[in-house]
Amino acid sequence: MTTATQECPTRFGEGIIASYPDPLRTCIWNAIVEKATDVHLHCVAEGLRVLHRVDGIVHPKLMLSATEGRKLLNQLKTASGLNFVRSFIPTEGQLVWPDGDTRWEVRVTLTPVRDRESAHLRLLSVPRNQWDISGIGFHAVDQEKVAAAVGSLSGLVLITGATGSGKTTTMYSLASLMDLRTTTTYSIEDPVEFRLPYVQQIEVDEQHGLTMYEGLRTILRMDPDLILVGEIRDADSAMVAARAALSGRLVLATIHAQDAAGAIDAIHYLGVPYHVIGSSLRLIIAQNLIRRLCPDCTQPREPGDGDRELFSQFAMEIPENLMQPVGCPECHSYGYRGRTGVFEVAGIDDEVATFIRSGAHHREITDCLRKKGTRSMAQDGLEKVALGITSMEEIRRVCTFGRGIELMRRTTDPLSLDIEDLTRSEV
Numbered sequence: 001m002t003t004a005t006q007e008c009p010t011r012f013g014e015g016i017i018a019s020y021p022d023p024l025r026t027c028i029w030n031a032i033v034e035k036a037t038d039v040h041l042h043c044v045a046e047g048l049r050v051l052h053r054v055d056g057i058v059h060p061k062l063m064l065s066a067t068e069g070r071k072l073l074n075q076l077k078t079a080s081g082l083n084f085v086r087s088f089i090p091t092e093g094q095l096v097w098p099d100g101d102t103r104w105e106v107r108v109t110l111t112p113v114r115d116r117e118s119a120h121l122r123l124l125s126v127p128r129n130q131w132d133i134s135g136i137g138f139h140a141v142d143q144e145k146v147a148a149a150v151g152s153l154s155g156l157v158l159i160t161g162a163t164g165s166g167k168t169t170t171m172y173s174l175a176s177l178m179d180l181r182t183t184t185t186y187s188i189e190d191p192v193e194f195r196l197p198y199v200q201q202i203e204v205d206e207q208h209g210l211t212m213y214e215g216l217r218t219i220l221r222m223d224p225d226l227i228l229v230g231e232i233r234d235a236d237s238a239m240v241a242a243r244a245a246l247s248g249r250l251v252l253a254t255i256h257a258q259d260a261a262g263a264i265d266a267i268h269y270l271g272v273p274y275h276v277i278g279s280s281l282r283l284i285i286a287q288n289l290i291r292r293l294c295p296d297c298t299q300p301r302e303p304g305d306g307d308r309e310l311f312s313q314f315a316m317e318i319p320e321n322l323m324q325p326v327g328c329p330e331c332h333s334y335g336y337r338g339r340t341g342v343f344e345v346a347g348i349d350d351e352v353a354t355f356i357r358s359g360a361h362h363r364e365i366t367d368c369l370r371k372k373g374t375r376s377m378a379q380d381g382l383e384k385v386a387l388g389i390t391s392m393e394e395i396r397r398v399c400t401f402g403r404g405i406e407l408m409r410r411t412t413d414p415l416s417l418d419i420e421d422l423t424r425s426e427v
């Protein structure tokens with residue numbers, strides 16, 4: 001297989017009809033250099049359009065001629081073990097790309113589009129400090145709440161957010177707070193996104209009858225201390241996860257919802273009664289990802305009236321200056337480099353648990369959490385703006401402000417939305 005260990009001489013720009021001797025190597029190398037998480041190869045009339053997703057934003061990169069595009073797709077199929085002949089149904093494959101000390105796993109999805117093919121590449125790498133809890137952007141107060149919940153060694157911890165909001169990374173980081181060498185830890189995941197040392201990771205395989213529910217039931221028979229579930233989507237799994245938490249296991253699970261109170265709604269809609277939720281739940285972490293400003297080019301600006309109003313809304317001190325993106329060679333002119341999380345970390349104490357058991361509504365639970373000092377994602381974001389970590393524009397892109405409830409503006413996985421999700425968004 002081709003490797004990307006040597007310097008790749010080819011750079012690229014938007015709108016160029018490019019020609020490369022080794023299109024696959026150039027394609028993956030460019031994505032790695034730009035720190036892209038996804039590469040989209042779209043067939044269009046002129047040829048094959050290449051787009052990168054960097055820090056959550058899609059950027060059109062270049063246009064390959066029809067011949068070059070075919071060559072790239074053929075190389076991709078060979079490298080990822082897919083059938084060379086044009087497929088009439090979507091197919092998935094995987095390839096491994098060594099790059100010095102890093103090992104890139106590239107998931108490839110190929111789909112027929114009209115009379116040709118398009119592809120999507122997801123690039124995954126696991127740096128050594130990937131699961132260090134201090135690196136994911138928790139406020140010190142929130143980190144203490146997290147450590148206390150994991151340290152209690154039993155109960156349910158829900159990590160919630162849209163697809164692509166970093167839930168799995170947070171779940172693994174929480175698990176890594178425990179000494180995984182001396183605990184029996186199992187996970188049931190759909191799919192296994194990253195490898196976690198000392199964890200027996202089971203991947204859902206419905207074709208062979210290994211559903212999430214079956215996986216969870218099996219795990220419970222195997223004397224687990226810690227169970228990771230990614231992510232809860234069906235009633236049976238939700239119920240088993242909650243019961244496992246009630247029976248003295250620590251269960252860390254991801255679930256799709258908009259905010260902390262939404263996670264309670266989500267698991268209740270799946271059929272878990274309020275009294276079971278109230279008794280098992282220890283902590284909810286709601287999160288989204290924001291881009292970090294590039295430290296090499298960011299510049300200050302004075303806050304405008306709208307900015308002042310937002311800080312005032314949360315009774316926060318208005319910063320003298322706000323930092324804004326500019327763009328330089330270090331950040332490939334994006335103005336941002338890397339991402340961090342914005343979080344709502346809600347500890348469930350006896351008072352909140354009693355409130356949950358009574359079947360309190362989303363708004364009432366949110367009000368209760370705010371009274372107890374739980375900061376919203378928007379407030380966490382504004383603090384990161386005040387610290388110069390990100391820009392006001394980025395927080396406005398990710399959070400919607402209004403009526404005291406901040407909703408995520410966008411979900412990247414419309415398939416996982418249901419009518420109840422949509423109804424809740426209208427609150």
Ligand SMILES: [Zn+2]
Nearest residue numbers: 294297328331
């Ligand atoms: Zn820069």
